[in-house]
Amino acid sequence: WFDEIPSIATDSTLAAMEACKADTHEKKxxxxxxxxxxxxxxTWVLPSVKKAREVLLADKSLNHNLQPQNGHxxxxxxxxxxxxxxxxxxxxxxxxxxxxxxxxxxxVARFLSDVLQPKTVxxxxxxxxxxxxxxxxxxxxxxxxxxxxYDDRTSTIDSxxxxxxxxxxxxxxxVIILQACAxxxxxxxxxxxxxxxxxxxxxxxxxxxxxxxxxxxxxxxNIDNDAWAIRHFATRSNGTMEFAVAQSFSKNFGLYGERxxxxxxxxxxxxxxxxxxAKLKKIQRxxxxxxxxxxxxxVATIVQNPALREQWQQDLQTMSGRLQDMRKxxxxxxxxxxxxxxxxxxxxxxxxxxMTGLSPKRVAVLRNNFHVYLLPTSRLAVPCxxxxxxxxxxxxxxxxxxx
Ligand code: PMP
Numbered sequence: 001w002f003d004e005i006p007s008i009a010t011d012s013t014l015a016a017m018e019a020c021k022a023d024t025h026e027k028k029x030x031x032x033x034x035x036x037x038x039x040x041x042x043t044w045v046l047p048s049v050k051k052a053r054e055v056l057l058a059d060k061s062l063n064h065n066l067q068p069q070n071g072h073x074x075x076x077x078x079x080x081x082x083x084x085x086x087x088x089x090x091x092x093x094x095x096x097x098x099x100x101x102x103x104x105x106x107x108v109a110r111f112l113s114d115v116l117q118p119k120t121v122x123x124x125x126x127x128x129x130x131x132x133x134x135x136x137x138x139x140x141x142x143x144x145x146x147x148x149x150y151d152d153r154t155s156t157i158d159s160x161x162x163x164x165x166x167x168x169x170x171x172x173x174x175v176i177i178l179q180a181c182a183x184x185x186x187x188x189x190x191x192x193x194x195x196x197x198x199x200x201x202x203x204x205x206x207x208x209x210x211x212x213x214x215x216x217x218x219x220x221x222n223i224d225n226d227a228w229a230i231r232h233f234a235t236r237s238n239g240t241m242e243f244a245v246a247q248s249f250s251k252n253f254g255l256y257g258e259r260x261x262x263x264x265x266x267x268x269x270x271x272x273x274x275x276x277x278a279k280l281k282k283i284q285r286x287x288x289x290x291x292x293x294x295x296x297x298x299v300a301t302i303v304q305n306p307a308l309r310e311q312w313q314q315d316l317q318t319m320s321g322r323l324q325d326m327r328k329x330x331x332x333x334x335x336x337x338x339x340x341x342x343x344x345x346x347x348x349x350x351x352x353x354x355m356t357g358l359s360p361k362r363v364a365v366l367r368n369n370f371h372v373y374l375l376p377t378s379r380l381a382v383p384c385x386x387x388x389x390x391x392x393x394x395x396x397x398x399x400x401x402x403x
Contacts, residue, residue, distance in 0.1 A: 011129060012376050020373040028371035029389045034184060034352050035256060036319050036383040044319070046254045048312035052301040055308075056294075066290040069281045071097020071262070074300030079262035082223055082303065083213065083245055087234040092270045094277035096284060097291040100261040101214045101248025105134050107263050108210055108244045110283050111276070112175055113139040116208060122166070122176040124149035126377060128184045128212070131177055145169070147176070150186040152357060155345035159194050163201055172206035180245070181226040182215035182351025185379035189219060189350050195229045199236055202243075209233060209243040217252040218351045221320035223313075234266060242267055249299050251352070252316060258295025319383075323352065326385040333394030340401050356380050362400050370396035 010018070016032035038044045056062055070076055076095050080088070098104035112118060121135050125146035132144055147170075148161030170176070178198065183189055190198060202209050211230050219226045233241050242265075249260040265276045284291075302308040331346040346354055358366065358378040366372045372393055374380050385393060 011133070013129065016367075016373050016375055019367070020371075023371055023373075025371040027389075027392055028373070029384065029393055030373045031380045031384045031393070032373050032375055033384065034251070034381055036251065036254060036352070037386070039322065039386045039388075041384070041386055041388075043256070044254055046312065046315040048302050048308050048315050049253060049255065049298055051308055051311065052298045052305075055301055055305075056297055064293070067097070067293050067296070069284065069290070070095065070277070071291045072293055072296035072300060074304060075260065075296035076262060078300050078303035079247055079249075080264060082216065083227055083230055083247060083264060084234055085224065085227070085231065087231040088266070091234065091239050092267045092273035094265045094267065094273045094280060096263050096277070096280045097296060098246070098261040098263045099288065099291060100250050100259040101212065101246060102130065102134070102261075103259065103288075103291075104246035104248065104261040104263040105131065105210075105212060106138065107280065107283060108246050108265075109135050109138040110287075111263075111265070111280060112208065112210070112244075113142060114283075115276075115279060116173060116175070118142060118173050118175045118208065119171065120145050120174045122147050122170060122174060122207075124162075124177070124179065124183070126150060126185055127177065127179070128214075131212070149183075150188060150355070152355065155188070155342065155349075155355065155357070157188055157190060157194065159190070159197070162194075163197055166198075166201045166205065166207070170201075170205050170207055174205075174207050175210055176202065176207045177210050177212060178229070180211045180213035180216065180230050181219035181228075182353075184214070184351075185353045185355065185375065185377060187349030187351055187354045187382075188345075190229070192228065192232075195232055196236075199233055199241070202233075203237060203241065209241075211243065211245045213245055214248040215251055215351050216247075217316040218320055218323070220350075221317045223252075223316070240268060242272075249295070253295075253299055253302070253312070254315075255295045255298065258298070259292055260295035260299055323382050326382050326390060327354070329387070329390045330382075330385060330394055333391055334397065337394065337398045339394070339398040352381055352383055354380050354382060356397065358397070358400065366396055366400050370399065372396045 020030040120143040148158040151158040216226045245264040267273045356378045
């Protein structure tokens with residue numbers, strides 16, 4: 001029955017991770033996954049999460065019932081609060097728990113494909129590779145187009161290219177995917193002025209913005225700063241913009257395998273919000289019936305308990321602080337060696353990732369000869385650097401660029 005299935009290439013992030021797993025070289029370094037590790041290369045369980053688990057497991061009434069159709073009420077409420085704070089006063093919104101960021105991106109794509117029926121969805125060039133896959137999977141008839149984003153000659157945002165492409169080529173009812181902070185894969189975020197200009201283009205052209213918020217807390221260590229763009233969209237033009245936010249708690253709570261996320265649709269009226277919510281429930285019913293509950297309870301417990309929330313803020317600082325430290329060390333090691341290239345962006349990039357600018361050929365040499373794994377796009381995952389491997393990584397990059 002299945003002989004005719006065409007062979008399918010594995011997604012490049014998963015392929016790099018698998019290749020590294022199979023590599024037995026003692027010095028191998030996997031710089032491909034977007035997963036926070038501590039300085040011993042272990043996946044970190046946040047102290048706030050450990051405490052929340054204890055609280056939950058000590059509760060004799062803990063059960064494993066199905067959740068309400070919108071998801072765990074506590075999770076939905078804290079997801080809104082972390083995203084919007086009080087900027088939604090008086091606005092109408094539909095929120096649903098979702099299967100982490102991937103599930104939230106899928107849910108919004110399914111929802112918009114059905115109700116908005118956009119001709120085109122716009123992605124930053126480059127973007128998280130799964131964005132395209134999710135939209136193709138949901139509706140291959142929707143055109144996928146890129147707006148310029150990263151200028152690899154300067155390692156900065158091509159603001160003019162981005163705005164003029166959207167002004168010149170986007171059409172009313174198109175969807176635009178925006179990453180709220182700590183852009184994957186470039187590590188470069190719009191300035192506040194640029195966010196204002198992007199919002200203005202969305203209004204002028206009648207585009208529907210979808211924020212992908214997968215790294216709140218990873219850009220600056222502060223959840224309010226990292227939600228600035230979303231809150232700007234929520235409040236500008238007297239709170240009349242309609243948009244969506246696909247939110248993940250994988251990274252900022254270190255709950256990768258628990259699949260905790262949410263989707264918010266910000267609308268103009270209570271009637272629209274109620275209709276959007278009914279539609280989202282219908283999709284979730286057909287696809288998953290109910291969202292997973294344990295991770296959701298962990299997030300809700302932490303955010304609703306002042307002491308645990310305080311601990312979580314410290315955990316975010318620990319993670320973003322280690323990332324900054326590793327960026328500085330890699331920068332120092334490369335500049336000490338006079339490695340060709342301009343590396344100063346390593347110090348100013350934000351969040352988990354940076355582009356090294358290596359050609360695909362050099363990425364392959366780095367992998368084959370030095371056992372250091374980047375993505376083919378040259379993306380390097382900063383949390384996988386440690387004090388134990390950063391010198392080796394820098395020396396390997398240096399060799400690849402000079403020999
Ligand atoms: N959006 C972006 C930009 C991401 O980088 C990721 C994870 N790599 C996700 C969404 C989805 O993450 P998850 O499904 O693990 O929450």
